[in-house]
Amino acid sequence: MDRANQRELENITVEQDSHDTEVGSRLPRLRDLIGAVLAVVLVVVAAVVAKMGNATITPLITPSARTFRDFTEGAPLFAQWLPHVGIGTPFAVLIAAAVVLYGPAVSARMSWRPLMFLAWASSFGWVLSLALVDGWHRGFVEKLTAKDEYLYEVPGVTDIPAMLETFTTHIVDGQIGSWTTHVSGHPPGALLVFVWLDRLGLQGGVWASMLCVVVGSSAAAAVAIAVRALAGDALGRRAVPFLVLAPTAIWIGVSGDGLFAGVAAWGISLLALAAARTVSRPWIFAVGAGILLGFTVYLNYGLTLMAIPALAVLIAARNARPLLGALVGALAVAAAFTASGFWWFDGYQLVQVRYWQGIAQYRPFAYWGWANIASAVCAVGLAVPAALHRSFAWTRLRSLSGLSLLVIAAVLAVAAADLSTLSKAETERIWLPFYVWMLAATALLPPRTHRFWLAVQAIAALAINHLLLTNW
Template identity: 40%
Template sequence: MSQRGVTSEPIETDSATSSTGMSRRAVGGAVAVGLAVVLVAGCALWGRWLDANGYSLHLGNAWPVAGHWQTRLTWWQVVVVVGAGLWVWQGPRLARDLSWRRLLAVVFAVAACWPVALALVDGPAALTAPLLTPYEYLHDVGRVPDLTTFLSGFNAHVLDPPRWTTHVSGHPPGFLGLLTVMDRIGFGGGGPAAALCIIAGAAAAPATLSTTRVLGGEELARRAAPFTAMAPAALWIATSADAFFAGVAAVGVCLLAHAANTTSRRGDLAAVGGGLLLGASLFLSYGLALIGLLALGVVLVQRRVRPLLIGGAAVVALLAAAWLAGFNWFEGLDLATQRVRMGQGWIDRPAWYFWFANPAGLALAVGPAVVAALAWIRRDRFTIIPACVLTAVAVALVSGLSVGEAERIYLPFAVWLLPLAGLLPGIRWWLGAQAATAIAIATFLMLWW
C-alpha cells in the first residue's frame, strides 16, 4: 500500500477477481453494450418510421436525441482528438500517481475543458447559442420587473397569461432568479451564463468521485477518475442549464456522504451545506426532488441518521423561506405539470416511444464503458449509488413528464453513473471508447443543447 492508499499493482489489474468470473463479466458487459447499440439503433429506425407516418417527435431527425444529422469536419476536430488521446494515454497514470487533492483538481480541469472542446467543433458561438434561444432562461431575464416581488408573482405567470417561456415555466424560479441577479450586477448575457453552466457541470466530476471514494474506496475512485472527467455526457454540459443543476445537486449529495462518514462537528457543517445545496436544487428543477433518493442512500448505507436530520432541516428551512416570500413550491410543481401537458410536444409525442428512447438517450450520454460496467457491479456500499440513480430514472420515466431530450434532462443523474466504469479492467480501451463515442456524436450530429 502506497502513502496515498492505493495498491502498488497497475491500475488496470484486479487480482481479486478470478479469471472465470472476469470472463463471465466480460461477456455480460459485451452483451450489455450490444443491447444498448440495438436499443439506440432501434429507436433511430422507429423514430424515422414514426416521422414518416405522421407522428411528430419534436426532436429533429437524430433520434433518440434532440438534434439533426450534419457532418462537420474542421481543424478543431484535430485538437479534440489529440486532447482525448493525451487523456486516454496519461489519464490512468495521473489517476494512479497524483495525490488525491491534485487528482480532484485535474479531474475538474479536464471536466471543464472537455465539453468546451467538443462544443467548439461548431465554433465559439456554439458555447452560448443553446442558451440564447427564445425558449430559454436568458430570454425571460428582461421580463423580471422587480426582484422583491419575483418569487411571489412567479407562479401567477406560468399558465394564464403565460409570461414565462417554455423552460422557465416548466421549472422553479431559481435559475431565472440567479441569471437576473447576475444581469443586474453586470454579468448578464450568454457568456457568463455558459461559464456558470460549465463550471458547475465540471464540479459534478470531483463531487461524484469524492463520494465514490467514501463508499467504494480510494482504489475504485482512482480507477473511475478518468471516466468522470471525460464522458459523452460532456456534450450537454457546456450548453445546457441542466449542467448547472447537475453540479449543484452533486456537490450537495457529496457533502452529505462525507457528513455521514464522520461524527465530528465538521460532519454537521457538511450536512448543513449538503442540505442547503439540495434544497437549492429544488428551486432549479422540480425533477431534482428525485435526487433525494440518492441523498438518502449515501447516508443510510453508512448507518447514519443524524446527517439526514440536519440536512433535511436545511431543506425544509429553504422551502419555508420561499413560502414566506410568496412562492409555494408544491403549487409550482402542479402548475408546471399542467403547462407541460398543455404543450404541443406533450400532445404530439407518442409517450410509448419514449419508454425506449429515454433509456437509449441516457445510454448515449453515459457511454459504452458505463453500460458495460453494469455487468461488473459488485455487492458493497458503492452499489447504492447506481441502485438509487436507476430507481430515480425509472420513476421519472413512469411519471411521463420527461418525454424526450433525456440526454439533457437526466444529466443530474447520469453523472452519478460514470464512476461505474472504474469497475472495468482495461481502463485505456474503455476510456478510448468513451472519447470516440463523444467525438463521433459531436462530428455527425448537430445537437440542440
C-alpha cells in the first residue's frame, strides 16, 4: 500500500470514529473513561505507598527527615508539597481557557503553516507561564544555575577540545575534578550546548532557560508535522491543541531534558517528512534528521531509544530509503565527537558507575519499576491513558497506522527505559522526549469530547504546578 492509499485509509478511519460518536456509540467513550480512572488509581496508589514506610518498597530507603522531604515527599513526582501562586498564574489560566474554548476550532480551520507557528507560540506561552508560577528567579532564572546543573561547569570549560578529550576522566564520583551531577550523567553534548551559548555572549540562567523553553516548546509543532505527514491532515490538526496544552510543559520549563525533547522531536519530524515524501528534496531532510538524532545521543545516553520511533516512521511510511541519509548524518556527528576524543561507549559504561554511586542506590526498583509509570501519567495527563486503547485498536495495527505506530513506539521506548533500572524516579523529566509522542494518541479521541479532555489536561497541569514545588 503506497502513502496516498495509507492516508486515505487514515481519513476513512477518522471519519468512522466521528460517525461512531455522532450515532451515539458509548463503548469507546466508556473505555476512554476507564483508562483515565485506572491512571488516577495508579497515581493515588503510588502516592500512598510512598508514605507507608516499608523498607522494601518505600521510594527512599532509610531516609532522614531532610532526604525524605527533598526526594520522597511528592512521590511519585520529584517535588515537595507547597501550595502557591505566582506571576505566571493568571497567564497560565488564560492560555488554558483559550486553548480549551477555541483550540479545536482554530486548529481545524487555520492554514497549516500559520497554525504551526501559533502552536509553537502557544506552547511557549504555556510552558513559560507555568514556570513563572514558581516565580521569576526560582522558576526560571535559577533553574539551571544550581550546583548540580550544567551552567555550574561552563566557566571552567576554557578549552573545548581538551574538555572533550578528557570528559570521561571526570565522570565517576571521587575522581579529581569530577563533573557535577547532570554533566557527569550525560554525554558532553549537553554541556557543549550551554558552553556554545556562553561563547555567543548569552551568559547566565536567563538565556539558558530561554533556550530550553524555546526549543522544548517547539516539540508541539514538530510532533504535529510528523503526525500529519504519516497519518493525514485531520489527525495532525486534532492533535495540535493537546500538544500545546500538555502537563509536560511543567518539566519542559525549565530543564535540559525539555531541550533534548525538542531536538529529538524535530529529528523524528524531519525523518517523517523525508519518508512520507511530502517535501521536494527528501534526502536533505533525511540527512538533517540523522544529524539531529545523532546529536541527541550525545545529549542523553538514553536517547538511543529514539531509534524505536525512527523505525516506526519508516514502517508507517513503508519507505526505508531515508535510512541511508539519516545514517550519514548520524555517523557524521558520531565521527566528530570521536575525532575530538570522546568515545561514547566509554562514557556510557562510566555513567552507570556514577549512577549507582548516587541516590539511585537508595531508590528500590520494587517501587519505581511501576511508580515511574504513575509519574508518566502526571506528565502526559489523563487524556493519554484515555486514548491509548484507540492506538492499539486492531484495525489500526493491521493497517500500520502512522499515528498508532508513533504512539506505540513511544510506549515501547518508555518500557525499555523503565526495565533498564537506570531510570528510577524523576522520569516526569527524563522521559520527556518520549512523552511528546505519546501525546499524539489524543488525536484519536472523539471530537465532541476534545474540550472536556483539554480541560482535564489543563486542570491537572495547573493543580500539579500550584500544589507542588517541582524540582525541575
